Amino acid sequence: MLHMNRLGLIFAAASAALAFSAPTAHAQTERRFGFVIAFPASVGFEWQAADRLAVRFDGTYRHSSVESSSTPTPFPLPGLPSVIRVPVFEIRSSTSNTGAELGVSMLFDLHRSDDLRLYIAPRVAVLISKTEIETTITGLTPGDLAALTVPANRDTTSSTPTGGVAIGASHKLTPRLRIFGEAGVNYSRGDLEGIALNDITQTSFGLRSGVGAVILF
DSSP states (O other), X not given: OHHHHHHHHHHHHHHHHHHHHHHHHHHHTSOOEEEEEEETTEEEEEEEEETTXXXXXXEEXXXXXXXXXXXXXXXXXXXXXXXXXXXXXXXXXXXXXXXXXXXXXXXXXXXXXXXXXXXXXXXXXXXEEEEEXXXXXXXXXXXXXXXXXXXXXXXXXXXXXXXXXXXXXXXXXXXTEEEEEEEEEEEEEEEEXXXXXXXXXXXXXXXXXXXXXXXXX
16 A cells, blocks of 8 residues: 555656646747758758857859850961961860858847847858869861960869858748848958969958748757
8 A cells, every 4th residue: 555655646746747847848849950041042050059049050052164165267467478378276165163152150139029030140151162264176286286375274263251240030930930031241352273373362342131941840
């Protein structure tokens, strides 16, 4: 009997503990992680680190290529017999550009009201890009090709740090979906590598804006 009473007391105490901890457990189930999809083309991950602070990691990728060709028109050379002709040849150029940007933002809440949130978001990032230029010539003999000066094949790379700040607003539509919009400024400065005999520094300053959604899980 004493054993049964002890079991009853333990069961009652456990039930009471679960009842009192239920609100706390429910509060802890608030979704603090989310997958971010933003426009223009950006994806990332967001973590609600504290009540009024979130950390967002984002990344973008782009690739573009341009193909061009030209056929120089033969022209008479002064002082040379007319029997000497400049051969017809074709110059083809292929330019490929690949770039990726990785960034992190800190979202500090300025105001919260129900499901609406206003925040300020400083951001730092690095932009890595590579450009490849390839030139080919057809229609010339090796001797003619050796006497012709053409742009050489070239690879250039750059690693540019960027920084900025934006003001944003977000609204939770459902427990699993939040939308946001941001507008601010962005600054970058970096060196362009891979160009012989030239030291090139790129500097840019402009506006930055975007809209997107956070899928919470």
